[in-house]
Structure formats: C-alpha cells, structure tokens
Amino acid sequence: MGGTGPTGPVMDRDEVDRALARLGAEHEAIETSLLALQDHAGRRLLEGAQLTGVTKERWQTAEAAITLLWTYFDAYAGALRSAREIRARRRWSSREDLVELTELLRGESVALAGAAAMAAGAPTLHGTGRLSESFSLATLVDRMNELYARSLDMVVAADAVWSALPARIDLLAAELQRTRKLAHSVGVRPGEHPAGDDLERITRTLTALREQVVSDPLAHWLPAQGSSAPGGGRPDTGVYDREARALDEVRREIDAVLGVRQDAEQRLIRLRDVLSRADRTLAEARTARGEVLAKIAATEVPVVSGPPTVLQEQLATAAEYRRQGQWHRLSPLLESLESKAEDELLRARESLTAVTAPLAVRAELRGRLDAYRAKVSRHGLAEDPLLVERYDAARRMLWSAPCDLRVAGEAVLRYQRAATELLGGGPYMPEDHRG
Secondary structure, eight states: OOOEETTEEOOOHHHHHHHHHHHHHHHHHHHHHHHHHHHOHHHHHHHHSOOOHHHHHHHHHHHHHHHHHHHHHHHHHHHHHHHHHHHTSOSSOOHHHHHHHHHHHHSOOEEEEHHHHHHTTOOOBTBSOOSEEEEOHHHHHHHHHHHHHHHHHHHHHHHHHHHHHHHHHHHHHHHHHHHHHHHHHTTOOTTTOHHHHHHHHHHHHHHHHHHHHHHOGGGGEEEOTTOOSTTOEEEOOHHHHHHHHHHHHHHHHHHHHHHHHHHHHHHHHHHHHHHHHHHHHHHHHHHHHHHHHHHEESOOOOOOOOOOHHHHHHHHHHHHHHHHTOHHHHHHHHHHHHHHHHHHHHHHHHHHHHHHHHHHHHHHHHHHHHHHHHHHHHTTOTTOHHHHHHHHHHHHHHTSSSEEHHHHHHHHHHHHHHHHHHTTOOSOOOGGGOO
8 A cells, every 4th residue: 555645645556345245235234124124014014104203203213214214325326426436437446546535435525415414313424414524435334324223213113012012902891892882781781780891991091001002102102211113112001911910800700790690590599598598597596595594594595596687687678689690789789798607507506506405404304314323223233212212303403493503413412422421422412522
C-alpha cells in the first residue's frame, strides 16, 4: 500500500477486494432482513389495523424508520455498486482508482438528506436540523442495524400479542357463552344470584380486553428485563388469567347448583326423615318425662321443648323452590337445613337421654338386686331371714311408685352387704361407697 489520503492510507487491490466481498455479504444479509421485515405478518397487520394508544405512536415511528431503512439501503447499495464499477474498470487498478475506492469504501462518501432521519426519529452524528448528512458505509450499516432492531422489536412484540391473546380471549368468550346458557337454565341470572353478576362482569371485561388487544397490542406487552434482542419479552396475560379464574369459580358454583337439581328430591326426603326422627324422639322424651315424674320421687326432670316450627317452614320453602326450579336458591337453603336438621336430631336424643336417666338408674338397681339374689340362691342361702327381709324391702322400694332412688339404692346396698357376709367374703365395701 502506498501513500495516504484524507481517509488514511490508500488501500491496495487485495484490501479493496476483501472490503468489497465483505460489503457484498453485508448487503445480501441486510437485503434479506429487510425483505423478511417487509413480509412479516406482524408488519402487514400493523399496516391494516386501526391502532390506538402506545401502539399507534410507536407504529408511526416504526413506519418512518422502515422507510428510512430502505433509503439507507438504497444509498448503501448505490455506493457499493459504484465501488464495484470502479474496481471493474481494470484488472489491475491504478493509483487513482485505489484512491477513489479508498474514499468510497472508508470515507464519508454517502450523503443523505437529514430530514429523512429526523422524520424517523433516528439519531444523527452531527446533531439535528442539518439539510444533509454524510456517512461512511460502516456507519450506514450500524445505522441500519439500529433502525432494523427497533422496528423489528416493535413488529415482533405486536405480532406476539396478537398471536397469543385474541384467540385465547375468543376461546374463553365461547366458554363464557356456554356457561351463561347453563347458568340461565338453572336460574342463575344477573341481579338474582352473585354468579350471574360475575358472568356479566366477566363478559364486559373480556369484550373491552379484546378491543384493546386488537387496537393497542403493545399495551399488553411486558419487555424482558435486560434483554436487547428484538421481541424480547412476553404478552401480558394478567387480565385474561384473572377472568379465566373467575369463570372457573362461576362454573364450580353452577356445577353445585346442577348437583342440587339432580339430587334435590333425595335430599328433601332425607331431610324429612331426619326431622321426623327428631320429632319422634322428642315425643318419646315427653312421654318418658311424664313416666319419670309419676314413678320417680324427688328427681329434677328437665323440660322437653317441642319441635322448632321454623325448620318445617324452611323445609316447605325448599320444596317450593324445587317445584319452581329455583335451584340457585334451593342450593344454599338445603345446605343450611341439612346442618340444622342433624343438630335438631342430636338435641332430641340428648333430651331423651337426660329425661330417662332416672329410669336407667332404677333399672340398674333392679338388675343388681336380682343378680345378688341369684348368687345367694346358687349357694342355698336365699331363704336366710335377714336376706329375705332386706330383699323384700329393697324390692318394694324399686317396684313401687313413686320410687325414691336414694332410699332404694341404700336398701340394695344393705342387701349386698348381708349377702357378701353370708357368702364368707367379709364385710362388703363396694368401691363406689368406700369412705
């Protein structure tokens, strides 16, 4: 290489040929990328869409940038073509040719109007407002790469949102319509059931979401933190996911209502049976209370209340809901009634147990007296005068009415002691009477 020029040492033929080969490869790569961007589905959708919001603003900038990209590319291709023509003049380029090629390949030999770059929002090397700018081919490649990355990022992001969200929203909307029809069939309607109100809200939200996604996709794009690759990020599905979960909850509620419709009759039959058993148990407790008051003396017998009429009224209301097909009202009422009916049966059983406790004590004393009578009889002591006397005394007390349980219990205890002594067991000291 000999001599120098304004752009530094003059390139020799080998350097020129290598530079032309590298620039040619870059030209082909840039052209392929630009054509791919031109044919990108996202770009075609952006051109035909009625855009709003941030997407409209960014697409206006991106359109200008893409136009500027082609302007830069045409200028780059023209400079490369000129350089190839100069190199093709002679097999062995003259010094004048090499100086011209050096200036063309390394110098700021490509002049462009500055207004074009300003319209695209592109940065300039020498500030803004100049009528024209001059670039070297290397700088022009850097500028094209920058504009291409920004434009592609915007196109890819919008296309990713359009590819991901509208179809999913449509599927969810179709499921929503099926759910609304099913809800209407079981009486779940807006203003009458919370699930019906939820369906209306989900419908409004999905409708608004789809309109916004179509017109302003970049409002639903989350860029990846720290990523410089075009299209780095993901669609923001937060609103969609929230409404999908809400619809799942409504479907579960409707499934519960459907379950009520399928087994309502059996549940009503079981409820009537439980309440009937509770009523019979309370009636038995009232009868037993009268018997206890008549047969047991000096005993506090708890009062037995009547069956609660409110449960019967609610049961009648539940039957009416079933007859009218108001399943959304029947479902919570049945759940409440089932719990209350079980509680009522338990209360009735506890009342019967409390009322009949004195009769159980008397029966236990009778059993104990007869058991000791049988024991002494096996040993031939049944006719012992003391035992006969004490047995008759205890028996009269236990089989007479009213029966004083305390006195009768002492009489049975005296008979047990006498029987134990005669059987040779020593003084009788039952565990529950020691001390």
